[in-house]
Amino acid sequence: MILAYVWIWAGFAMVMIASGLSAMDRSLQEAARTDGASEWQVFTRITAPLLAPVLVVVFVTLIINVLKIFDLVYVIPPGASKPAANVIAVEMWTVSFGGGSNQGLGSALAILLLVLVLPSMIINVRRFREERSR
Structure with a gap:
């Protein structure tokens, strides 16, 4: 299921990489x-280093979006395969509100999700600040 979500964002990645390639100095x-x-x-030695900032943005955006996926995993899989398609966000909702009634475990899973997403967000913020200072 996660792989399907990566494919959903493949168009975004291709557009970003294509715009990075078109903005590159060919000389x-x-x-x-x-x-x-x-x-x-x-x-x-030339193309990849010049494209590195775009690749970092695409990679970080994909990581954040894949980690916070909820809607597709909750809606698409049929009942028998739902446990196999489980992700942190769906588990957090299920234990908290979907019959589990364990808000403590749901809160812990939310913090875990935050801890997993936070490094990617920090990388993005640092990169944007470096770009703005140039």
């Missing part, structure tokens, strides 16, 4: 080719 790649660099060297 650096041409200069490297003129100096005798192979295509692999151009990719690994």
Whole structure:
């Protein structure tokens, strides 16, 4: 189920990467080719480092969205396969409100979800602050 959610966000990732590639300065790649660099060297030493900020944004956004998935996992799987398609957000809701009536465990799962998402959010905030200071 998580893999399906990653595919849902694949369009976002492709648009972001394509916009990063289109904004890239092609003269650096041409200069490297003129100096005798192979295509692999151009990719690994010029294209990938210039595209790294876009890839970080895409990666962090995908991680945050996959960790907080709730709606699709709760709605799509049929009854027999629901336990196999469980994620933290659905488990949090189920134990708290879906018949479990254990708000303490639900709160603990919410904190766990926060702890898992927080590093990705911090990376994003630091990156945006670095970009703004340039």
